[in-house]
Amino acid sequence: MDERIVLIGAGSAVFTAGLIADLIRLGEPAEVTLVDPNPDALNVALRLAQKMVAANAPLRLRATPDRRDALPGATAVICTVGVGGRRAWEQDVFIPRRYGIYAPVGDTVGPGGSSRALRMIPAMVAITRDVLDLAPDALFFNYGNPMAPICRAIRKATGAPVVGLCHGVMETARYLARALDAPIGDLRYMATGINHLTWFTQVHVGEQDAMPRLRAIAAARAAHPPEPLPVGDSPYASPEDNPFTWRLMHWFGAFPAVLDRHVTEFFPQFFRDGAYWHKRLGVDAFSFEGTIADGDRTFAEMRAVALNDEPLPESYLARFGGEHEQVMDIIRAVRTNAGLVVSANLPNQGQAPSLPRDAIVEGPALVDGYGVRTVQQPALPAAIVGALATRYQWVETIVEAALEQSREKFVQALVLDGAVSSIDQAVALADDLLAAQSPYLGWDKQSR
Secondary structure, eight states, X not given: OOEEEEEETTTOHHHHHHHHHHHHHHTOOEEEEEEOSOHHHHHHHHHXXXXXXXXXXXXXXXXESOHHHHOTTOXXXXXXXXXXXXXXXXXXXXXXXXXXXXXXXXXXXXXHHHHHHXXXXXXXXXXXXXXXXXXXXXXXXXXXXXXXXXXXXXXXXXXOOOEEOOSHHHHXXXXXXXXXXXXXXXXXXXXXXXTTXXXXXXXXXTTXXXXXXXXXXXXXXXXXXXXXXXXXXXXXXXXTOOHHHHHHXXXXXXXXXXXXXXXXXXXXXXXXXXXXXXXXXXXXXXXXXXXXXXXXXXXXXXXXXXXXXXXOOGGXXXXXXXXXXXXXHHXXXXXXXOOEEEEEEEEOSSSSTTSOTTOXXXXXXXXXXXXXXXXXXXXXXXXXXXXXXXXXXXXXXHHHHHHHTOHHHHHHHXXXXXXXXXXXXXXXXXXXXXXXXXXXXXXXXXXX
């Protein structure tokens, strides 16, 4: 049976192009339905996909703004939703800045991650209910952030077996392979935690334990202040080559993904006013404005390519890295009972013995004919459990705030997160974020 893939949030043209490129690479027949409520973004995604499959690729394409029209008969549903887009995302970062809270990303934790969760959770729960109604047997994947709150809310509100995917662990594995001067294919590892703070507790190159080498690198880096380096093409490379992540490796004995750009946001107590080795987070270190400008520019370029009459650049047909990287390999592994091992976000049913039951844990998963299943993991050291403990309670609190439309629990989540300097600041910040994001929340007035 041909796959019938529904991509919800297809206006994310980079993800759509990457997914279509992977399908073309696989060369197997499939039907892909693109769904997005934004007609311009949907048209760009469709026209770009049509150009990509024009060279006799065995893919059938559809596009619709109505997900309920797309879902019947779907065998796989992939969500790349971003409620409010980049304009709402800007407010998640710019409003906290007025309070002296700086974020390089602002989509996972911090006030920005909490604000984004309020927008994303109701939308994703509504999508999930439609999936359960119209495509209950489909494989169901979420790529939206904040990953842990979204997947937890879906499981808590509907019980749907959503699988959360992110390429951050893969990116960090590549980074570690470069640090060890080893082929990525020779690297084996165990990485467990919450999305964007997932700890590599075991790393092997072939049969050799590589953790002593990583600890030696970390000790050498911790002994000297970071030296400025050119920024690479990867968003995970920093001018200082991730000094905070290496210091955590030195003192905690494990290496956290996904490097400083994300990891710093989990430890706001160390970065008051955004101070980061004589730079400022989100400004001249991991520029947030640069990220937004890159996103706007990339979409504009893709729009031009999609809508003009020129031949498609060959680069669009190459397999390129990005969030889409795992999903087609996972779908194929389920269909062929391949026994693939990936990193996935799934509920803790005992596979992570140190972490709370039912918490969404990013860790190794086996993909075979039974689906995506957790792999038993060793207990984490107490210090790492401690670093994760409050975060998991923050997840529960922000999930309840979103599902219950609770201003009180939103304030609680901001306090638990730790970026605010007082409860009064948390209240004022919560009200500013709620006012700015109100068009995307749908909260009753009495909720605020």
